[in-house]
Amino acid sequence: MKNYINKFYALKMGVALSMVLAMTSCKKDFKDPNGALVADVLKSERGLTGVAVGLQRVYTVGRPGVFFSSITANGFVTNELLLSNAGNIPELQLFTGGSKVDGTNSILTNLWASSNKIIYEADLVISNAANLPDKSYASGLIAYSSVFKALAMGNLAQYWEQVPAGTGKQVSFISRKAGFTKAIAVIDNALSVMTADKISDKFLGNVPKGIDIKNTLYALKARYALFSEDYPLALAAAGNVDLTVKSSFDFDGNAPNPIFDIATSTNNVFQPLNEKLGLTGADVPDANDQRIPFYILFSTKAPLISLKGFGVATATSIPVYLPGEMMLIKAEVLARQPDPGNALIELNKVVTKTAEKDLFKLGAALPELTGNYSQAQLLDLIYKHRCIELYLSGLKIEDMRRFGKPMADRKRNFFPYPLVEADGGNPNVPANPAF
Template sequence: MKSLRNITSTYIAGIAFLTMLLVTSCKKEYLDPSRAKTDVALGSSQGLTAVAIGLQRVYSLNRTGVMFNSVAANGFITNELLLLNAGNVPELQLSTGGVAVDGTNTILLNLWTSANKIVYDSDLVIANAAKLGDKGYASGLIAYSSIFKALAIGNMAQYWEKVPDGTGTNAPFITRNAAFTKALAVLDNALTTITANPISTAFLSNIPSDVNIINTIHALKARYALFSGNYPLALTEANAVDLTKASFLKFDATSPNVLFTVISSNNVFQPLNASLGLNGIYAPDAADKRIPFYTFMQGSPAATLRMKGFAALTTSPFPIYLPGEIILIKAEVLARQPDLPNALTELNKVVTKTPASDLIYGLGADLPALTGSYTQQQLLDLIYKHRCIELYASGLKVEDMRRFNQPLADRKRNFFPYPFPERDNNTNTPADPAF
């Protein structure tokens, strides 16, 4: 199986060239100094592949990417994470919460800038791939880029009340719900393209094979349909996901998992506690085997709690979605219909799953099945609880807290302020939220 590093080396010259041309800035213009040269590079399948592979690098491979900053920002404001060193000012702001979080926060700036960079580059690939003669290769480029574009839009919509509608100068803003709808449209276009022209094997051999394109598109559609309140679509898309297939971001010794890099330093953050920041009716059961999956004790003379799971090793994969997330989407949609018996059936698939039966990641609660009768609210409370545990440090919890009507007092921010560079360069930037 090819790694991102190995594939990237194939296109290193193309990426280096395009990096010079597609320069990022605080503005979302990403203008290059030589439009003609860029047009030549983007007119070839090799050049477009270089940009497409670059999307994954921008998303996941360092502390400026969407992956790390989403996990960190979400983790602090939802009490998943404990700050270890108050000298880390951006993390301190988020850990403190409230008005301490402002437009100077570099975690939020990195998340915002990287997400917009991905949207910009994805648009380049999608628009120029459609012009290629090899439609099967073009289909792969469009589908692969659409995944990262949808992830970028979706992440911004989870954290900000409004999201830029495009990446041009003074881009207008749309509501977060409209942004989720836009992400769904991006994914719909990818599916339509694939249906018309199946992805070629030539394309699949040139990109990281760990991203299962078809399943990921359906999984993300299920996620963003759920977030936007389109429950019938969420259920349809969740049912379309093959839960035996993995889709993740792969790392190796030369391109390490950034979460591992941060956690291993033991100087930035770790899990808040062995209950993953949950308490009351949401606290994990003592026998829940997902707790030792996500946490462990290490150190001397006094051992301290450390993050494990998808931050355990340099090479630990980071799932784009978990099978458990898809099952819990089904459970939630059924509970809200309400179809409580079938919702409980789906929920129990997560509750009773053993680590050994999860052949992809080894993640399982291994608890007795929930039995008896539950009200709709009781079942929704249980679904929320198991989402918090199953999807720990995934960057999704704050969205869940809003959707399940958790008290504002249980989180340190509800939405984020807009980064100052955006406000300084875009007169359409909305007012910051009060909390």
């Protein structure tokens, strides 16, 4: 990320907003007695921008970040990743799976707490931006913050059976499907605001340049509509994403790529499970699939395989979503219809895509699939190519459930609730899932 992230985040810290909005524990109680200070910060464009840009930092940077916690938890329990050091106890618990994963796991606690922190702070930006006189600047604040609020809500709904209905010490819980629906509502509100008032260039000049806000909102809408099995909505939203426009989290030396910084550069946390990305049977990648050398670096010395792809260097960008994800959403929605005729057309866009024609240089470059496929065969192929195309995106566990994969293929189905939630005095915390 660029220096303006640090500038605005420093502003946030400099006015003691970190104390006002920080988690004093890992609970969802973010209040601070200094109410006058936070009120002043939340009245100005500059203060609100500082909070908004801070959302991206909480989501992306370091081991506590939502992104790294998400791909780590998902990667271990879905067999994408191999543990490099058994001395890393939280990672060992997830790699082992089953009952070894409990409410004390710090990776899950980080994922839970940071997601709720983002939701809380995004709400502050969204509600207070509406009071600004410059509606075009306010539109940017609302839409940009909504991206991270939706991502945070989506992550919670992917990993837990029930999710908080809001923020607070004794918050109630709703179903994960309702969580996805709420994330979509956040996105729809942002799109409506953007339609009413075009985001100003002034705002765009004050936030990281990597994220294309409009396309990202539609992409996330398509993702969460698919996860909630609202297939017509998913198809429509995916069709609204301009696949010629890149949207990414950008990094630099001040805010390094978290995969490289924590895992790739040290070889001390995780590596790919194997050259097949942990896939077995009919899901094993084709021998000539060029996505394998994209994601995996092969060597003649230990480690023989290591992560490449979106974790190869300090400044490597990470996509917020991949164009291939939108193609695969379309393919899946069509394949689930009574007449799945056009699904193969969409699937082949991913199968035949070359690196030269992909925004992130990710392409299978395989021959076109031909012939007649049953609905079940099409869905099996779509699942396989989602596993490869979207490797280490944090989405595989959701796919395994949606495609009805055997429980034996994963080490957890849902995660236990962090103990800090129940220990914080919330009587509404649901019972932990058996697996």
